[in-house]
Each structure stands twice: as structure tokens, then as C-alpha cells.
Amino acid sequence: MDEAKVYAHLQKIAVQFNAWRGRLPALIEFLRFSMGADAPETAALDHFLRKESTQRELVKFEVALWRGPDKSYRLISLAVTGDPEVARRRLAHKPTSATQCSWCHQDEKSFAPVALRPELNIFRNPVPCRFLHPQCAHSWELMRRMVERDDLTARNN
Numbered sequence: 001m002d003e004a005k006v007y008a009h010l011q012k013i014a015v016q017f018n019a020w021r022g023r024l025p026a027l028i029e030f031l032r033f034s035m036g037a038d039a040p041e042t043a044a045l046d047h048f049l050r051k052e053s054t055q056r057e058l059v060k061f062e063v064a065l066w067r068g069p070d071k072s073y074r075l076i077s078l079a080v081t082g083d084p085e086v087a088r089r090r091l092a093h094k095p096t097s098a099t100q101c102s103w104c105h106q107d108e109k110s111f112a113p114v115a116l117r118p119e120l121n122i123f124r125n126p127v128p129c130r131f132l133h134p135q136c137a138h139s140w141e142l143m144r145r146m147v148e149r150d151d152l153t154a155r156n157n
């Protein structure tokens, strides 16, 4: 299997959907459609996507893939915008409930206590009403740091 090609297509699908949630066979169907003639067999992809090493490797492609506590799979784009204004808007957006991840907006409902962690400020105190999947937290933090840097530059000019 051309693993690099599978990763690249998963990255493309993650960007397209931004935050996808569903059953693995559905994701494999998207992937096989995306890869066309190059697509590996369904069974091979099923095995490959379930592997922890695959899920770890995907982070290098700014993609998070994991199976949530409700047994559904998530495919989340971890790509951080380069535009401080876009980042500012995203950071200002208030989640509709405390069971929603601030980065990918997926709602974990009754699974929230196991699936999400509070965002911590620089003093390691929880930020009110900010919860994140551990998989999404790094991108959120990068975005927050970018805006802080941008504010600092604006103040110094």
C-alpha cells in the first residue's frame, strides 16, 4: 500500500469536511472514491486506519483520526489558519454548549466528561466554557498563541 498517498487523501478529505464523524466503512468509501484507481482494497484500508501507528502518523499531515467513546470515528483537520483575523473570530466564537469541542465543534453530549478536557490558561487554570478534545487542543493553542503574538506586535508598533 502506498501509505503516503493514503495520508495525502485523508488530509484532503479532512480539509473538505473540516470535522467528520461517522462509521469507518463510510470513511473508507470516501477514501476509495477520492483515490480512484490507486485505492487499496477495503479490507486493507480498514486494517490500516484502525492501527494506532497510522493515527499517530496522520498528525504530521495535520489530521486527527480516532474512535470516540460513542464508538464513532472522527476525522478532524488540525490545520491552523495563517490569518490572525480568522483566528481571532474563531477564538471569539462561543460554543453552543459545554459539551462541544471549541476547535472542531463536535458535540460529545453525555460523553463530554470523558471525551473533552477544559482549556487551561497560562496559570494552568481552566478557561470558562472552553472544552477541547485532547487531539484538537494543540491546534487551538497554536491559534491562541498566534493571536497573542499579533496583539503584542500591534501594541509595539
Ligand SMILES: [Zn+2]
Binding pocket: 076, 101, 102, 103, 104, 105, 106, 132, 133, 136
Ligand atoms: Zn475537537
